[in-house]
Amino acid sequence: MLVEEIRIEIKIKIRNRKRRSPVAFRCGLEFLWPGCILGPRMNALLLTGGRVIDPANHFDALADLLICEGRIAALGAEAAAKAPPEAKRLDATGRVVCPGLIDLHVHLREPGQTAKETMATGTAAAARGGFTSLLCMPNTAPAIDNSGTVALIHELAATHGRVNVFVAGTITKNGAGEELAPIGSLKQAGVVAITDDGRCVQNHEMMRRALEYAKMFNLPVLDHCQEATLVTDGVMHEGYWSTALGLRGWPAAGEELIVARDILLAELTGARVHCQHLSTAGSVRLLRAAKQRGLPLTAEACPHHFTLTDAAVAGSEKFWGTDGQSLVAFDAARSDLPAWPAYDTNFKMNPPLGDAADRAAILEGLADGTIDILASDHAPHCDYEKQVEFDYAPFGVTGLETELALALMQLYHAKRLSLGDLIAKFTVAPARLLGVPKGTLSLGADADVTVFDPELEWVFDKSASASKSINSPFYGWRLKGKAVAAIVGGQTAWVDQTRFAGV
Numbered sequence: 001m002l003v004e005e006i007r008i009e010i011k012i013k014i015r016n017r018k019r020r021s022p023v024a025f026r027c028g029l030e031f032l033w034p035g036c037i038l039g040p041r042m043n044a045l046l047l048t049g050g051r052v053i054d055p056a057n058h059f060d061a062l063a064d065l066l067i068c069e070g071r072i073a074a075l076g077a078e079a080a081a082k083a084p085p086e087a088k089r090l091d092a093t094g095r096v097v098c099p100g101l102i103d104l105h106v107h108l109r110e111p112g113q114t115a116k117e118t119m120a121t122g123t124a125a126a127a128r129g130g131f132t133s134l135l136c137m138p139n140t141a142p143a144i145d146n147s148g149t150v151a152l153i154h155e156l157a158a159t160h161g162r163v164n165v166f167v168a169g170t171i172t173k174n175g176a177g178e179e180l181a182p183i184g185s186l187k188q189a190g191v192v193a194i195t196d197d198g199r200c201v202q203n204h205e206m207m208r209r210a211l212e213y214a215k216m217f218n219l220p221v222l223d224h225c226q227e228a229t230l231v232t233d234g235v236m237h238e239g240y241w242s243t244a245l246g247l248r249g250w251p252a253a254g255e256e257l258i259v260a261r262d263i264l265l266a267e268l269t270g271a272r273v274h275c276q277h278l279s280t281a282g283s284v285r286l287l288r289a290a291k292q293r294g295l296p297l298t299a300e301a302c303p304h305h306f307t308l309t310d311a312a313v314a315g316s317e318k319f320w321g322t323d324g325q326s327l328v329a330f331d332a333a334r335s336d337l338p339a340w341p342a343y344d345t346n347f348k349m350n351p352p353l354g355d356a357a358d359r360a361a362i363l364e365g366l367a368d369g370t371i372d373i374l375a376s377d378h379a380p381h382c383d384y385e386k387q388v389e390f391d392y393a394p395f396g397v398t399g400l401e402t403e404l405a406l407a408l409m410q411l412y413h414a415k416r417l418s419l420g421d422l423i424a425k426f427t428v429a430p431a432r433l434l435g436v437p438k439g440t441l442s443l444g445a446d447a448d449v450t451v452f453d454p455e456l457e458w459v460f461d462k463s464a465s466a467s468k469s470i471n472s473p474f475y476g477w478r479l480k481g482k483a484v485a486a487i488v489g490g491q492t493a494w495v496d497q498t499r500f501a502g503v
């Protein structure tokens with residue numbers, strides 16, 4: 001940067017400060033020219049006494065964390081000493097302080113489906129769930145298959161977003177699977193991944209070409225693995241319960257065939273392929289073997305797939321009487337177990353809930369590292385769309401606000417993963433896959449920080465949700481573990497006022 005340019009930027013910065021614009025704290029030359037030189041007051045926050053866990057730096061200790069001017073400024077003994085007197089303080093004693101959580105599978109529904117969710121409500125739900133960054137899926141209306149729509153999402157995010165919004169573009173035009181989207185110009189417009197999520201490219205030659213282009217542009221390809229001719233019009237997992245309930249079944253092979261296809265094409269092209277929302281034991285087995293051969297694949301799992309099973313579609317009584325018994329923190333004899341009827345459409349999602357063996361395999365895959373990333377597949381739908389017969393309801397459930405708790409319960413409290421390994425699947429792993437500078441508390445990094453209490457018990461209340469939609473299967477569930485603050489770029493995007501009064 002030329003000296004003259006630096007002078008101009010400083011002038012702009014000082015002018016912004018006089019206007020008390022928050023922009024002054026977000027941009028400018030803090031990194032080169034610390035804000036304290038330019039003004040008498042710093043925008044600082046000191047988090048004290050928390051257990052700081054940063055898997056990217058292998059850090060796990062009780063420590064203070066100082067945030068200044070939107071950046072991580074100090075960690076440990078130095079933090080309190082360096083904090084300016086005007087710094088806000090947040091007592092994190094008894095809580096975990098970690099890099100801001102990232103959810104790389106979120107349907108914000110904007111543009112075009114704002115009755116279900118908007119940029120404002122979706123990102124508010126993300127912040128409340130402890131997420132500071134998300135990747136929005138491109139199956140909107142219109143689809144994110146051109147640079148203009150990418151620019152629109154960036155603008156919406158800048159205006160209404162509570163958290164960082166990264167954008168995925170489609171693999172094919174309109175996600176229709178017939179013609180490749182302009183992958184190069186999507187990359188130029190700022191997408192960090194491509195996916196036809198909600199659908200799956202059925203033409204293997206087209207998928208091969210998409211992977212080759214994606215490799216040229218260093219973009220990961222996220223695949224919703226679903227073989228259409230096997231799945232046809234299935235609405236739930238094919239097995240005992242689909243037969244008992246008289247619902248059309250969706251065979252596990254409908255997912256596994258495409259996981260196998262993707263493994264073969266990853267080997268053929270060398271492109272980075274990421275399998276979304278894995279739901280079957282066979283998928284985990286295939287992926288484990290592929291990763292052992294060193295192929296460039298990654299995968300994600302969603303809380304509903306590693307908590308619930310297809311027995312839940314038969315109603316709460318059947319679920320708690322069978323597969324629900326093994327859930328940690330849920331004693332089948334308890335009188336306040338959540339209840340729901342058979343054919344409840346909040347248990348209809350794509351891919352569908354598997355059986356108990358599938359759930360066990362997903363948990364095992366998460367524990368042994370076969371599955372790298374945790375994600376919600378937050379898929380809001382209007383109540384009138386869901387309040388129809390099971391066959392006719394759209395697939396999908398909301399998930400941003402319950403995701404952390406369910407992951408803590410099924411992985412940490414159930415002693416399958418350490419806290420550090422769990423946090424890695426929400427932070428450094430998705431950041432690396434997407435190539436975004438997030439997921440770490442390194443000095444100088446963006447001050448995206450999540451504070452959560454892993455022991456806090458709470459009940460998920462429909463009326464307290466920030467999402468515009470109410471299609472979660474977990475209302476009324478007593479959960480263990482909760483985010484209490486989400487800090488984005490040094491600013492509190494959400495804080496639980498009942499626990500941090502005055503912040």
Ligand SMILES: [Zn+2]
Nearest residue numbers: 197198224350
């Ligand atoms: Zn999907």
